[in-house]
Amino acid sequence: MKSAEPSLSLAQPHPEGVGILRRSGFALALAAVAYLLLAWAKLVPVNAIALTVTLSAIVIGVTVYAWDLYRNVPPGIKNNGVFTSSITNGGLWGWVAGIILTAFYVALYWFPETLGLGKDGSNTGIVALFDPLKRFFTGSNSTSQWFVYGTLYTVAIVSLGIKFMLKYRHNRYQLIRTSVVMVSQLFLAYLIPEILEGLTTGQAYFAKDIKNIWPLNYYFFYDWHLNGMLEGGALGRLFLIAGLVLFLIGTPILTYFLGKRWYCSWVCGCGGLAETAGDPYRQLSSKKVSAWKIERWMIHAVLVLVTIMTGATLYGYFSGQSEILGLSIYNYFQKPYGFLIGAAFSGVIGVGFYPVLGSRVWCRFGCPLAGYMGIIQRFKSRFRITTNGGQCISCGNCSTYCEMGIDVRAYAQKGQNIVRASCVGCGICAAVCPRGVLKLENGPEEGRINDNPISIGNDGIKLNGLS
Amino acid sequence: MxxxxxxxxxxxxxxxxxxxxxxxxxxxxxxxxxxxxxxxxxxxxxxxxxxxxxxxxxxxxxxxxxxxxxxxxxxxxxxxxxxxxxxxxxxxxxxxxxxxxxxxxxxxxxxxxSNFFGWPGQDLKGVQGLYSYPDLQRMEADTQGISRAVVVGGGLIGVEMVEMLHSRGIHVTFLVRESEFWRNVLPAEEAALISRHLREHGIDLRLNTELKELLPDAQGRVRAVVTSQGEEIACQFAGITVGVxxxxxxxxxxxxxxxxxxxxxxxxxxxxxxxxxxxxxxxxxxxxxxxxxxxxxxxxxxxxxxxxxxxxTGKRTAYQPGPWFNSAKFFDIEYQTYGDVKANAAENEKAFYWEHAGGKMSFRAVFDAASQKLIGINVFGIRLRHEMFDQWLREGRTVSHAIEHLADANFDPEFYRTFEHEIARAFHTQTGITITPRPKSLLRIFKRPQYS
CATH class of the missing domain: 3.50.50.60 (FAD/NAD(P)-binding domain)
Known part of the structure; x- marks a missing residue:
């Protein structure tokens, strides 16, 4: 016999209160982040134990928090309250988070000494906190702020990737995609390069993240980098050849068959962070047509700029000149690109503004590799998002949760396939659709773009050819 | 004139x-x-x-x-x-x-x-239907800080209102006139499937129950509903979703x-x-x-x-709808239907029904008993391609054809588990007809004839 009386706690089927487990997980992760901030302020001891505990606490804390958050609710879309919470709706807490992140990036790029970067192994602060780990990989205290960043970046993708997977545990596309992007970051971008670094100490440096392809990696053709690879023996030559082959052959072929998603939401580090740490902010991207107009110009302008800059760089490399047409290659090409695009755009704005502008600002407006693959995806690819006949109800979930700001609904409600240069194939539009309207798939090129769709189910219209 | x-x-x-x-x-x-x-x-x-x-x-x-x-x-x-x-x-x-x-x-x-059938107390504050934007604004205002609500009427708007209130941590009692949720539209098995899912979410589902009256508090706001069984259920909000x-x-x-x-x-x-x-x-x-x-x-x-x-605009055109289709989502379970699936099969109809062991996915095909022609399908928890079923229904394909080519109609995201073989086995058990499902064919999916 059911009772209609309220507040029978045992019968209360709503475990809405936040339990001890979730509080503990949150507190643990928060404490770890606080420790990092205190280390930055040089207020706490920095040593191997502190680092191990801090990094473990982040991963464990986030996992416990997320596990408890999702374990009591059946698998499904978990977007309740996204636009009523100020941390995720671009409100006050979002701005606070954005400012802290931005401050970190400003320090990282332009004031690394404030993080504790010292000369010749005399690091202090948060950089010194990471010395033991760098020593573990390379045997020396050659920690730079980039090692700190790379480690924290990887920890963020792994811990928040676990959270993402718990959130989308009903969706195998999301589970597999996220596993791959986590593994890709942990191994290809972090562990393997660090191990290789340790094995090649004393040799000239070159970037050892094999998937970080030019033009995303804009310094690939810089003198010091080319020389680093050329002087780096078999390994260096492998990375040089791999870099060229991936750009010239691998990228077009894979993008033809799979769309640019093979890179942007499956492999790329920037994409990996956006899909995991950035997932709570995906809905903040602008869907206005005006934003799309800016996007088209901006991303292709960056692609042109990086090509000009690299052209000048290669001219300098092969001619031995430091100037081109009387302009210093460093001062007029490499330095402005590195400052404006490499640092300010991709780092400070790209990630620092996650909680305000959404998670894919860089990927959408700036990344030249995304621009290159976007052209292939738009004009010569088998990838599309198919819409399911007439089932769309124009609710807007797909557009709202598109991190790239694509107005997915505008296509879906017409029954038109989505073939857009910017789509990174994250698959969230299809996940949040309540009517099963969207499907990411690779198929024949023929009929991929259907500009004049007809609505299925209304025969009078078909017969009269309304378009 | x-x-x-x-x-x-x-x-x-x-x-x-x-x-x-x-x-x-x-x-x-x-x-x-x-x-x-x-x-x-x-x-x-x-x-x-x-x-x-x-x-x-x-x-x-x-x-x-x-x-x-x-x-x-x-x-x-x-x-x-x-x-x-x-x-x-x-x-x-x-x-x-x-x-x-x-x-x-x-x-x-x-x-x-929204329908209101003249219940005593239906004009109290905190009693409303849900159809328009002003309805939503009123619901927002009248559910601030409340802990219990009742929703009356087991249809599509009703279950939406239940999910909405539930998402705010409000305890919801759901009064449904029929023997299971939406049983006047869904066959028994699917109606039971959704009823189970509602209970899984902690919804207090009252089947075979109707509203008798709504009771006011001193301020003229609803404080309880009385059911057809005479039970009084305390609430601070009552959603009335008995059709439009x-x-x-x-x-x-x-x-x-x-x-x-x-x-x-x-x-x-x-x-x-x-x-x-x-x-x-x-x-x-x-x-x-x-x-x-x-x-x-x-x-x-x-x-x-x-x-x-x-x-x-000068081209006088009669309304001529094609095969019926519809869809909905009940909390986490999606529903699609193509063609005509009745709550109870008609005389000339036969039905095949498969349900996944997990109880959250199902597939029903209704077909003509004599000709085996497909009449309609209901699917829960699996997405199917509208165009494919639209085509099969127009072409008068048999149920066997649909089961054989079900992979072509699958519209679930990539890497999802597929159930075509399990469904074909169940079809064999129920009908004695052996069908070997064909693997998905991009050619059949993307190069099918266009109906124009």
């Missing part, structure tokens, strides 16, 4: 999916002035997305399928007023602010109203013939010249084959708008 000149505007009352679709398609084909009148909102929004605003998945602005500049750019005039009367002789609208407007052609797309009816009052008072809805022929013409009705508010004098006289549905509203736009 004089004939309208081209300069006299097409006026559409109602900016929902039917009215707006009509306006857009008229604009695509003609430069004639188009005016859309609504008292509800300034702009078109997706009514089906109201629940997501309440749940915090979206804000109101996200539910607008077109940016606000769209209407200016396309020269569609939006008027935020309430029409009180139509003077069909002078072809003139009277607004509640005493102003008037001439029309050349008039389209009534006034939608539905065409919103016809203004048309009726203006002398336009109505039964339950505004009566129209297959061209959506009322009996008054230059006056048309589409969407929820329209009632077919002669329903298209296999259809009900009133179809309050998003898709039909859209089809009506598309069809009438042809007529209004």
């Amino acid at each position: 004089n004939e309208p000149s081209a300069s006299q505007p097409l006026v559409i009352i109602g900016n929902g999916i039917a009215g707006i679709t009509c306006a857009r398609h008229v604009r695509k084909r003609s430069p004639r002035p188009v005016v859309v009148i609504s008292a509800e909102t300034d702009h078109f929004f997706s009514r089906t997305a109201l629940m997501y605003i309440y749940m915090g998945h979206m804000k109101y602005e996200h539910t607008k399928p077109y940016e606000d500049w769209f209407w200016v750019k396309n020269n569609i005039t939006l008027v935020r007023k309430y029409v009180v009367r139509i003077d069909t002789e002078k072809r003139e609208l009277h607004f509640d602010d005493e102003t008037r407007m001439m029309y050349g052609d008039l389209v009534l797309a006034t939608g539905s109203k 009816s065409p919103n016809t009052e203004m048309a009726r008072q203006s002398g336009i013939a109505c039964e339950r809805g505004i009566l129209v022929n297959e061209f959506f013409e009322t009996e008054v010249p230059h006056v048309y009705a589409i969407g929820d508010c329209a009632q077919y004098r002669t329903p298209p084959p296999g259809r009900r006289a009133i179809e309050p549905l998003w898709y039909t509203g859209r089809f009506h708008g598309e069809t009438l736009a042809l007529t209004l």
Whole structure:
């Protein structure tokens, strides 16, 4: 016999209160982040134990928090309250988070000494906190702020990737995609390069993240980098050849068959962070047509700029000149690109503004590799998002949760396939659709773009050819 | 009565999916002035997305399928007023602010109203239906800080309201008249599947239960409902979702013939010249084959708008819907249907039903007992391709054909587990027919004949 009386706690089927487990997980992760901030302020001891505990606490804390958050609710879309919470709706807490992140990036790029970067192994602060780990990989205290960043970046993708997977545990596309992007970051971008670094100490440096392809990696053709690879023996030559082959052959072929998603939401580090740490902010991207107009110009302008800059760089490399047409290659090409695009755009704005502008600002407006693959995806690819006949109800979930700001609904409600240069194939539009309207798939090129769709189910219209 | 000149505007009352679709398609084909009148909102929004605003998945602005500049750019005039009367002789609208407007052609797309069946206490504060944007605003205001709610009526809007309230941590008791949720539309197994899922979410589901009355507190707000079993259930909010009816009052008072809805022929013409009705508010004098006289549905509203736009731009076109389809989502379980699946199979029909061991996925195919021709399918927890079933239903394919080619119709995201073989085995068990499912063929999916 059911009772209609309220507040029978045992019968209360709503475990809405936040339990001890979730509080503990949150507190643990928060404490770890606080420790990092205190280390930055040089207020706490920095040593191997502190680092191990801090990094473990982040991963464990986030996992416990997320596990408890999702374990009591059946698998499904978990977007309740996204636009009523100020941390995720671009409100006050979002701005606070954005400012802290931005401050970190400003320090990282332009004031690394404030993080504790010292000369010749005399690091202090948060950089010194990471010395033991760098020593573990390379045997020396050659920690730079980039090692700190790379480690924290990887920890963020792994811990928040676990959270993402718990959130989308009903969706195998999301589970597999996220596993791959986590593994890709942990191994290809972090562990393997660090191990290789340790094995090649004393040799000239070159970037050892094999998937970080030019033009995303804009310094690939810089003198010091080319020389680093050329002087780096078999390994260096492998990375040089791999870099060229991936750009010239691998990228077009894979993008033809799979769309640019093979890179942007499956492999790329920037994409990996956006899909995991950035997932709570995906809905903040602008869907206005005006934003799309800016996007088209901006991303292709960056692609042109990086090509000009690299052209000048290669001219300098092969001619031995430091100037081109009387302009210093460093001062007029490499330095402005590195400052404006490499640092300010991709780092400070790209990630620092996650909680305000959404998670894919860089990927959408700036990344030249995304621009290159976007052209292939738009004009010569088998990838599309198919819409399911007439089932769309124009609710807007797909557009709202598109991190790239694509107005997915505008296509879906017409029954038109989505073939857009910017789509990174994250698959969230299809996940949040309540009517099963969207499907990411690779198929024949023929009929991929259907500009004049007809609505299925209304025969009078078909017969009269309304378009 | 004089004939309208081209300069006299097409006026559409109602900016929902039917009215707006009509306006857009008229604009695509003609430069004639188009005016859309609504008292509800300034702009078109997706009514089906109201629940997501309440749940915090979206804000109101996200539910607008077109940016606000769209209407200016396309020269569609939006008027935020309430029409009180139509003077069909002078072809003139009277607004509640005493102003008037001439029309050349008039389209009534006034939608539905929530049903209330005269229960004692139905006008109390905290008692409402859910159809319009003002309904949502009222629900938002009246559910602040409450802990218990009752929703009456086991249909699509009812389950949406239940999910909305539940998302705010409000304990919901759900009164359903039928033996299972939506049993008047769904066959027993599917109705039970959703009922189970509602309980999994902690919904207090009361089956075979109706509302008797609503009890007030001292402030005139609902404090409890009394069920048909005489049980009193405490609550601070009661959602009444026992169906909708065409919103016809203004048309009726203006002398336009109505039964339950505004009566129209297959061209959506009322009996008054230059006056048309589409969407929820329209009632077919002669329903298209296999259809009900009133179809309050998003898709039909859209089809009506598309069809009438042809007529209004010189290409008189009868409404001719293809095979039926619909979809919904009940908490986490999606539902799609193609063709005609009745709550209880008809004499000449046979049904095949498969349910996944996890109890959250199912597939039903209804077919003609004699010819084996597919009549309709219901699917829960698996997505299927509309175009494929549309084609099979048109071609009169057999149920065996559908089971054999089910992989072609799968529309689940990549890497999802597929159940074609399990379904074929169940089909063999139930019918004795052995079918080897064919693997998915891109050729069949993407290069099928186009029906035109």
